[in-house]
Each structure stands twice: as C-alpha cells, then as structure tokens.
Amino acid sequence: MSQQQQSRRFVLASRPHGEPQAENFRLETVDIPQPAVGQLLLRTVYLSLDPYMRGRMSDAPSYAPPVQLGQVMVGGTLSRVQSSQHPDFKPGDWVLGYDGWQEYALSDGIGLRNLGDGLQHPTRLLGVLGMPGFTAYMGLLDIGQPQAGETLVVAAASGAVGSVVGQIAKLKGCHVVGVAGGKEKCRYVVEELGFDACIDHYSADFATQLAAACPQGIDIYFENVGGKVFDAVIPLLNTKARIPICGVIAQYNSTGLPDGPDRLPLLQGLILRKRIKMQGFIIFDDYAPHFDQFLQQMSEWVDQGKIKFREDVVEGFENIPQAFFGLLQGKNFGKLIIRVASE
Amino acid sequence: MSQQQQSRRFVLASRPHGEPQAENFRLETVDIPQPAVGQLLLRTVYLSLDPYMRGRMSDAPSYAPPVQLGQVMVGGTLSRVQSSQHPDFKPGDWVLGYDGWQEYALSDGIGLRNLGDGLQHPTRLLGVLGMPGFTAYMGLLDIGQPQAGETLVVAAASGAVGSVVGQIAKLKGCHVVGVAGGKEKCRYVVEELGFDACIDHYSADFATQLAAACPQGIDIYFENVGGKVFDAVIPLLNTKARIPICGVIAQYNSTGLPDGPDRLPLLQGLILRKRIKMQGFIIFDDYAPHFDQFLQQMSEWVDQGKIKFREDVVEGFENIPQAFFGLLQGKNFGKLIIRVASE
Structure with missing residues (x-):
C-alpha cells in the first residue's frame, strides 16, 4: 500500500461578518512533514467541532487569540502516532491534542496526552469525557453548587454540554428542565436522559412553557446559549440563583448589539435585588488541575449508565465546514465529531 | 421639666415617580404610647439615612417589601430607653434598632441590640461600625477577595460604604481608585483616606481619567452606584475581575430603562470572555452571623487610625426629607445621620 504523501488542511481565508460562509475557509494540500529528532507525526482520526470556534474566527477581543488569516483552524483532535522520533510516543499510540482542521500534524509532544494503543472508546474523549463533559461538570458543581430540590435550567439540552449538566443535576436531586430545538431532541432529553421536562425553543409560547415547567422558579441557570433563552429565564430567577456562563452561542454570529431599550441596568x-451570582469560566484556563478527578468520576458514571450521551459523527475531512455551519444552527444531534480517517 | 407628650413621625403619603418629592411624605403627630408589660419605649436620638430607602418607597419588586402607604418610613436608629417594662432594658440604655422616621417607638425587644448606658461614640454604629461599614467589609473581603497588587475601583468614595471599601483594599495592598462628585470630596479621598487616586465624575473626560488612573486595568469593581461609572468601568475590567454589587443608586429614581442599544448581551x-464574577448581596440577609467578627476587626482598625471616616450629621427631625433628597443627589459629605434629639 503506497503511503499517503500529502495532507489536507482548512485555513482561515477571511473573517466572517455574521454567519460564517464556505468562502471563509480555504482547503490547502501540503506535503506531509517528517519528524526530526524529538518530534512525532500525528495522523488525525477524530476532530471535535465546538461552538467556541466561531469566536476564534473573529478578531474581536476574546478570551483566546484569534486564528490568524492563513492559519489552520483550531480544534481538539484524537490522533494516532504515524511516526515518531520522540521517546514518549510510538507509532500507533492514541494521542489527545489540539491539531485543528488538518489531516497530519507535527509535534514536539508538548501539550499532548498519550493514551496508549489500546483505547476502547476514543470519541468519548472529545465529548462526555473531554472538554464538553468537563465544562458541564466543573461549571455545574463548582459555580452552580446544586442542592437537592432546587430547579436547574439548561439549554442545548441534547448537546455535549447541556446533556451532561442536566444529568449530573438529576444525580444531585434537582428538578431539571432542558431547552432544545425540536420535538425529537426534546423527547430524547426527557425519555432517554431523564430530565423532568424539555421545552422546544421553536414553540411560539416558549417562555410561557418554560415558566410552567419551573413552578418553583429557577435556582441554577447554566448558560451556554444566551439570547432568547436567557430572556425567558430572567423573570423566573430565584433569590440566590447561580448562573455559570460557559458560552453564548446565540451571540456568536451577531454583528452588533440588539435594539433597545438598554437592559444592562435591569x-x-x-443581580443586586435577588443576590444572584453570575460567573463566566473557560474550562481549561480555570480548572485544568481538576481534569483527572473529573475523568475518574465521569468514567464511573458513564460505565454505570448514570450519564448517557449521544455522538453525531460526520464522515470525511472535506465535510468539516458544512458540519460546523450546522453546529451553529443547532442541526447536529449530540456531540459533533468529524471522522477524518479510519482508526 | 414637663415631659413631651407627643411624637412626630414621617409616613409614606404617596409613591414617587422618579425623584422623591416632599409631598411623598406626611408629617404626623401622635400621642406617645406607653409600654405594657414586656415592652419598652424608645426615644430616637440618631436616625441613619441610606440610599436603599428609595427602594422601599416603590412597590416595584425588590429584596424587601415596600413601605405601605400610611406606614412610618423605615430606617436604622440609635435610641435610648425612655421607659421599660422589659426585664432586659432599663431607662437610659442605648439601643440599636430599626424604628425609622419617628421620635418615639414602642418595642417588645425583639431585634434590638442593647448597648448599655456608657456608649462612647454612638453614631459610629450607624456608619463605619454599622450597616455601611459591614457592607463594605463583607462585600470586599468575601466576594471581592482582594489580592496585593490588584486594582480596585469604588464609587461614592467619600461615602459611608465606598470610603471603607477603599481603605480596607489599601490595607490589603491594592492600588485603589475612588470616584466621587466634586474636587473637595476627591481631595479628601486621596489626602485623608489615602486612596491612590480619585476621579471627579462631574468631569467631562471622566472615563478617560478613570482609564488613566487604572493602567493595569480593574480587578475589583465594588458596585454601589451603577450608571455611568459602571459604563466607564466595563472596558477596563481584567480577566477574573470580581464585581460585588451592594447598590445601584444611579437607577433608584429611574422610571424606565434607558434607550438602546441593548447592552445586556454585551x-x-x-462576563464569559473575561471569566468575571458578578454577585449581588444584601448585607444582613447574607452575612448576619459575621457581624460580631466584623465589629471587632473594624473597631480595632478605627482605634488604630487605619480606617478613617467622616459623618455628616444633620440636626432636627423636621429636616429628614430634605436631607434624604440631598443624599440621593450626592450632596452629603460622609455618612448621613439625623440627630433627632439630644443624647
């Protein structure tokens, strides 16, 4: 079998104004580099697609520097070592890294996690046992501090973060209400994941339905979308409510502020009157030392069937941009992962 | 000397629309009640006037029920026991209570703090050693968590809360920038209280001056005013900034939301990008068990001259409404207290 000689990659060609378009990415083909001493070559098998990537496409101030024009788009990856001149990696090892939208990547090993060659469920490390699961776990437990009997609301409830937030809250004895887009997702959230209710945000009377599902008000709103969900949550917040904020996907494509009135003073x-705590967090910046503890606890829950999850695996490197556009529109159903190549 | 037979009181006559007016209060004269068994009669000596009282005049949802029409206006008081049929109180005792805008009050003793008859500096218990000082202390230390070298900004910096916030932050090694109204207050804040800088919010280039005084950005913004000070603070906030909110006096007279754009999404x-924590608190609701520890620490600081304070004592019961209007306009200079009667 002749070895593949070239590697494809998507680079940022231009910055989007509003919704990203295909023209914002450029597909390039380059020669596969060869590792020097102390380096290894990684072959991307799975690429994680996540909403935060929209932020990296813009040069507006954000919590991380933007992708530069002409640079490879960023993203978490599960790869296998193709060849290695690094003592800690051997061909065939699974590696968790951050190589982005490309088929092959050279590395000096820094920042990689070597998972060995016997990995059973690799994709889980990009979802329920990876960044999204970790985001749900720390944001809910450390900032949200759920107590039995409290009411929690989380949007994107069938997604990688929301599904885990709600299930952990159920384990802690909360009344859990999800928000999702469409009947099928809502059915899954209630029947498969065990939420107490799930409201379809496409419903005309969405806010009324949400209020009805939260007769005791809302003690924790895990914020991962912003926009109209937060608008509907505001009047339902209880005294001493906690609002961890890990994302505001509803804002990511906005090109300016909405019309008034200005609700910032509101x-x-x-926050004052109800003594609310609102706190943003960036998972690995704020909680990296807790990752191993998370991985152990979440693996146990998953193995016991206490935390269920769903993955939406899209085949083919060339389909990355379309899958990403769909993610921003809520078209995926479960954690969105690209299978770039065979395992 | 003939004993006074009648007691004056200000009751809420109507609810204000915007700025409160004299007509919102009604001065009444009633017979002084006599204590039954288990009761005591209190003679108000000092009344504390505080911005939160504006909120109690409205029937909009708030953290405490509004004063009802026809009811005596609320407020913290330092009184002396006039006569007593209660075993724990004897005539002449100083009592810290919540009798509001009236000269005499009957009580069953519940909720009162008996300070004995040898009180040296009674007014301090309404200011630096009372609710405002306690608000500054807990909000800064528990929510703000100041670290040496960080930058803190606080408005109403010559006032009862702001002055204490800034001085404690200095004790903790922070770079402290105050905001106050007018040159005289700003001079006092820097020269007497030892803040590193104080910006006059009446200056046309207020926001520019604030930015210049915070070359390292802002790590803690202790929010007690809202409005244009917060607007100027927003672009200066550092990653991981903390914003305790104890009041938003700039909003108290507003009759609706400001014009757009809507900055709520902003x-x-x-909060997400900079991983900011914003948290409201109501001092006695959230921190009552910490009061004795506060009182001990703050008394020590005051006795050592480490915390300075200023009181603005207005003479005469009849002057309460005018003094209160002035408070909402920032006309007082230091903790505003009414001397209702001689000690």
Missing part, C-alpha cells in the same frame, strides 16, 4: 439591578 | 459576553 440585569444589574436584578 | 455584559453577558464580557
């Missing part, structure tokens, strides 16, 4: 006054 | 996005 939010500020509400 | 604030939410900022």
